[in-house]
Amino acid sequence: MNKVKVGLMGMGTVGTGVYRLVEGHQEDLVKQTGMDIQISRILVQNREKKRTIAIDEDLLTEDPYTVLQDPEVDVIVEVMGGVEQTREYVLAALEQGKHVVTANKDLMAVHGGELLEKAVKHGCDLFYEASVAGGIPILRALVEGFSSDRITKMMGIVNGTSNYMLTKMSQEEESYESALKEAQELGYAEADPTSDVGGLDAARKMSILSTLGFHVGMNLDEVECVGMEEVTLEDIQYAKDLGYIIKLIGIAKQDDELIEVSVEPAMIKQSHPLASVNGVFNAVYVYGEAVGETMFYGPGAGELPTANAVVSDLVTVVKNMKLGVNGRGMLAPYREKKLKSDDEIFAKYFVRLLVDDQSGVLAQIAKKLAAYDVSIEQVIQKPHELEHKAELIIVTHQSTKKSIHHVLEELKSFEHIDAIKSLYRVEASE
Amino acid sequence: MNKVKVGLMGMGTVGTGVYRLVEGHQEDLVKQTGMDIQISRILVQNREKKRTIAIDEDLLTEDPYTVLQDPEVDVIVEVMGGVEQTREYVLAALEQGKHVVTANKDLMAVHGGELLEKAVKHGCDLFYEASVAGGIPILRALVEGFSSDRITKMMGIVNGTSNYMLTKMSQEEESYESALKEAQELGYAEADPTSDVGGLDAARKMSILSTLGFHVGMNLDEVECVGMEEVTLEDIQYAKDLGYIIKLIGIAKQDDELIEVSVEPAMIKQSHPLASVNGVFNAVYVYGEAVGETMFYGPGAGELPTANAVVSDLVTVVKNMKLGVNGRGMLAPYREKKLKSDDEIFAKYFVRLLVDDQSGVLAQIAKKLAAYDVSIEQVIQKPHELEHKAELIIVTHQSTKKSIHHVLEELKSFEHIDAIKSLYRVEASE
Structure with a gap:
């Protein structure tokens, strides 16, 4: 049977999950792809570190180019994070004809256009399902499920940390500070939570979603971004009195070719499907002219949910390799981008x-x-x-x-x- | 530019929607596929019938074989319904190397295995996203989004008519009879509602879902089926008192390789995501070992939602034609099917x-x-x-x-x- 060799860059939470799924689901992966998928190189920060799972130490390296330049490696799975340095690694991988699967929203939100162009040029796949809403296959749904529709609105709860905090504030009347502390203790929030509570993390995901949903090249700095830092318990109570709930929502709308994309704390009617998305769960509500209202709900992060999205992309790469059609399925933005001014929103x-x-x-x-x-x-x-x-x-x-x-x-x-x-x-x- | 010619079999609600989307979204379809998709033949029951949309009369025919045997037709879109006769048409199409897109759950639940085998044999695509939960791209999610996961549970509200009735009974304390009458007046229920309220329609969809989700060949008669005819307002009230809501649910579970699939009115905790799926909306809750809880929500029927699913399949067929990889993406069931006995449920x-x-x-x-x-x-x-x-x-x-x-x-x-x-x-x- 043909072998596919995978270079895994990063062995943190998601990397560990990817390793587990690929090793644990070998039989199913063979059934699905007809190929034997092997992780043959793993980039780690420290080879000596104690790990929670048993890994052949010979696979480990601290040198990225050992992975990137290994002629036997067919696919790079990038789950190390980071932007500028990682961009160089991904470019290097693509230039050598290696396909790339990444879970890196920061990278894709900032350099997605350039990387996808490079991938097409070299006949490589570059997939990034895990970058938005972890376990929810929302990018596939947008690109394939709604390919014949015109999407006019997307609303996303795409940051689990802020949604966890708002859920606690709303359901248990906890203060912002107490909700944040709890999120940090549970590992949902970083020591510096700015990117989550300030909306930047969500903005990156909305930039990716609107690029795919509206077929325009959306830049991160075009996403209006207001965080949840100013949301108070009083606001939450007043919202409830009026039948609303406050969520940190990514909003992407298209009216007559004019586009607006923002992340902001907004009031949502309690009966709306998004209103009951609680805790660290994510959901993306998509409105298409033909399909009407749909919503995709699931875990937004976590070792195995995210790893599942990564390995599902890997399966698609491997199927494409077998069919010889890599680098052909990706659609470059083809619409002219016209952003709304404030008097058009x-x-x-x-x-x-x-x-x-x-x-x-x-x-x-x-x-x-x-x-x-x-x-x-x-x-x-x-x-x-x-x-x-x-x-x-x-x-x-x-x-x-x-x-x-x-x-x-x-x-x-x-x-x-x-x-x-x-x-x-x-x-x-x- | 290359042309793809489509034979549309059926010009009822969904057929009209397909025609509208293909004609109305020409520019986007060209951008997505690089091909000019044309509907070149349309099978109708009566050529003389007045139609709600303008159609070139020369395209219309009352003879199925005029469509099936037209050498210029590349893809058959089957939205005429029916089982035995339609099976013959689809087999005839596949035998002539025509790809098929169908919205026909009855056909796929009963003859899906045979038809898919025939498709693979002739190198043809056979797609049927619209057959389950209309506008929700759930089959794609199962086949691709969760390809590396092991799905252990699916619960579906996959029949809009019964869900509409139960919503009315639950929210407005309407009797079964009154809810049914209203559903009939709104066109949600047929004059003979047996297939909807008795669970057969949902059983067909659960048979398709479990075949794809569990990789086994599930037969329709292996789905245990109890309808909602006996659900009373008292039961609904008692359920509420205990914090539950009654829904007609398709349940498909897999434990240690043992499978159970049923459709039955069941009590669902009010805080569960499925509990707030109301009216004619559909939703499929999927639990995967890696991904955990996910849910896909959207319209279960209707002209344009269903047509959107059909045309999205058509886009995939056309992309595959361009790449020359038709008939290659479908996965035959590869697991041995072991059904639970009643003392294992x-x-x-x-x-x-x-x-x-x-x-x-x-x-x-x-x-x-x-x-x-x-x-x-x-x-x-x-x-x-x-x-x-x-x-x-x-x-x-x-x-x-x-x-x-x-x-x-x-x-x-x-x-x-x-x-x-x-x-x-x-x-x-x-």
């Missing part, structure tokens, strides 16, 4: 204000909103613990992002308004 | 009994259950409107199907039990 908004509790204030605020074409769907006024103060919660009808920000800017200097406490986009409100 | 059960309201009755029932190794997790006793009668609700721990049926059989003749009102399997209880 329409949404409902939730605004919370601390105001003087006296007659005429609401009327004046409403007048100001009207001047900017922001119309009100719902108002709740609640007494505030400070004397003569009230909290005013306004949910708007569809307004432009530009208008809502302008009007809030003006309201800041309004004498009867003490503070603009919060602003959220309201999605999936029907 | 373990589940929790919900039992509702009408009993004499007198001391010692519960003790006697509990003793009888214990004699069959059925242990009790939860008991609720409620007074009944009949004097001196009580309703007894028992939720068991994991028991075998054999035991629970045996013990209920014995209890039937028990003097203090008036009636065994209902029995449900309890799934996803954690």
Whole structure:
């Protein structure tokens, strides 16, 4: 039987999972591919390190080029992480005609276009299913399952850490700090959680999703990004009162060829399928003109879920090798990218204000909103613990992002308004 | 540019959708495949019939063999329905080297094995994504997304009609009859709803899912099938009180190579992702050893969702034609099929009994259950409107199907039990 030799770069959590699946599911892999898949080289940081699984020590190397330049290695599985250095390794692999499977969202979000072009040029496969929403085969669904449809909207809970924290805050009324501490203790959040709570991790995934879903080359810096650091228990409670739940959501929309992509804490109707995605689970909601509403739900990270996505890509590479069709299935972005400006982004908004509790204030605020074409769907006024103060919660009808920000800017200097406490986009409100 | 000619067999709801997508998305299809996809023949029942869309009348024919024997037709899209006659058409198409895309679950559940074998023999593709859960690309996910995993459990809400009815009964306390009438008025249910409410439609889909997920050749008559005709509003209310919801669920489980596949009304914990799948929506929950819990949610039927699945298959056929690799991607079942017997099927059960309201009755029932190794997790006793009668609700721990049926059989003749009102399997209880 033909052998396929795999160079595994990285032996952390995901690398260990890949090794386990390839070794543990040999029989099934042979049945599926007709080939004998062997991990023949493994790049590690330290050969001497104690490992949780038994590995032939002869496979281990600390030198990346021992893996990359081994003429017997057919496929590189890159699960070491990192961006600039890793880009060089992947380019080197592709230049030598080696196929690449990666789980690296940072790499793909920043250098995906260049790497995919290089892969096609050298007739190589470059697959990266594991880079978005770990165990959920969402990239395949977009590229193949909806190939004849026009996707107009994607909403993703694509960062497990922030979703875990928001779930804790929402269900158990834990503070942001306490939820973060717990996430760190459980290993869901890094010591420096900025990339997770600040939305950058989600933005990388949304950039990959929108590139594939909309057929445009989306750059990471074109994804508007607001983190969850400012979400308070009060906001969560007010959202609940109105029938909403707050999630850190990646939103990618396409209207008449115009595109917007953002990551932000947004309010989602409690009956929406995304609203019940809790804990570290991920989900991607996809709306296609033909298919309508669909959602893909599953684990967003973890050793074996992510490894499963990697090895499934590896199986596709091996099948393609057998058929001799590597490097042929990938579709370069073919649409011209036109990004919406802030006066082309329409949404409902939730605004919370601390105001003087006296007659005429609401009327004046409403007048100001009207001047900017922001119309009100719902108002709740609640007494505030400070004397003569009230909290005013306004949910708007569809307004432009530009208008809502302008009007809030003006309201800041309004004498009867003490503070603009919060602003959220309201999605999936029907 | 190369042309691909498609023979469309059937111009009902789905056929019309396929025609619309192929005509309406020409530009995207060319971009994705590099080929010009043309519908060149259309089989209709009546050429004279008024149609909702403009079609060149020269394409229409009432003779299937005009389509099947046209040497220019490369791909047959079968959306006419039917089983035996349609099987002959599909066999004829494959024998002439034409690829086939079908949305026909009845055909694939009954003759799938034979047709797939024929396809491979003639180097043809035979794809059927639309046959299960309409717009959800679940077959692709099973075959490709989880190719390196071992799937141990699938649970599907795969019949929209019954799910619509159960949603109405559950949310609006409508009776079975009223929910059925409404489903019929909305066109969700046929005049004869037997196949939907009796579970046969769902059983066909579960047979297809388990064949692909477990790599065995599952026959339709091996799927245990209980319909939703006996589900009452009382059962639904009792379920709610215990935190459950009743759904008509397809259950496919694999433990140590032993397989069970059934369709039955079952209780699902309200917090489970499947519990919030309402109305005509479908969802398939997949548990894999590596990936853990995933769920795929979307429309189960409808013109454009189903057409989208058909045309996405067509795109795959056309890509394969371009690469010259048709008929190579399909995996024949390679595992030996071992079905569980009733004493190998373990589940929790919900039992509702009408009993004499007198001391010692519960003790006697509990003793009888214990004699069959059925242990009790939860008991609720409620007074009944009949004097001196009580309703007894028992939720068991994991028991075998054999035991629970045996013990209920014995209890039937028990003097203090008036009636065994209902029995449900309890799934996803954690």
